[in-house]
Amino acid sequence: MLNLSLAQVNGVNTFVAELTGLDTLWALKKRIDLPVKDIIQIEVPAPEAQEWFHTGLRVGTHLPGVISKGTWFTSQGKVFYFLSSSAASGETIGLTLNKETEDIPFIKVVLEVPAGSTAAEWKARIEASQQEQAKDVDTKDAAAE
Template identity: 30%
Template sequence: MALVRIDGDDLVVVLEGLDKLWAFKSSLTIPLANVRGATADPGIATDPKGIRAPGTHLPGVITAGTFHQDGDKIFWDVKDPSKALVVELANEQYIRLVLQVDDPRATVALIENALA
C-alpha cells in the first residue's frame, strides 16, 4: 500500500512494507506542477499492464513496479483494485501512477485541493 501526502510543492508517495521490495522503490516525489490530476479507478486493474521491468505481477494478487506500455512508463502498486488511485503526470519519467491507498476518494480530494 502507498501513503500519499503533499509536502510543500511536491506530491510524495511512500510505499509500505513489502511493497518496497515488489515495486523496487521505496518512495516517489513528484512536483505538483507535473501532476495533471487524480481519480479513484477500481476498474484499472483489468487494463493491460505492458512489459514489467523491474517489478512484480501475479494476476489477482499484486501488480507493483515499473511497466512499459506503448513507449510510456507507468508505476503500479496495487493488490486490492477497489482501493486503486490513478495519478496522471506530465514531464515525468512516469506518465501515470496507479497506487493502492486506504481511502482513494479522500486521496483524490487531497491531490485536487493541492492543485487548485
C-alpha cells in the same frame, strides 16, 4: 505498506508515495515524488486497477489477480503500479502526469489507497494542493510586476 502524503519539496507542493517493508522489494522502489502541478488527470477509481494483466516490460512483481507492484515500460512511457488483490474494491487512484516535464519519470502512477482513507479524499486533497500552488504562482507573478 504504502504511505501517501502531501509535502513541500524544494518549495513545490508534492504528492509523495512512500513504500515500506517488503513492498520496496516487490516494487523495487522506495519513494515517488510527484509535483502536484504536473498531475494533469486524477481518476477514481483507476480503471487500470480492474485489469489484472498489464502489458509491457516490467521491473517489479506481477502475479495476475494477486499483485502488481513496480514499473512497467509501455509504448506510451513508464507506468508505476502499486496494486494488490484488495484493489478490486475500488479504493484506487490513477494519476496521469505531464509527459513534457523531464523530472517526472512516469506518464502514469496507479495506486491502491491505504486503509483509513479513500481515493475520493486523496483526489480532493491533491486538487486542493494544485489550487493552492496555482494561487501561490499567481501571487508571485503579481508581486513581480
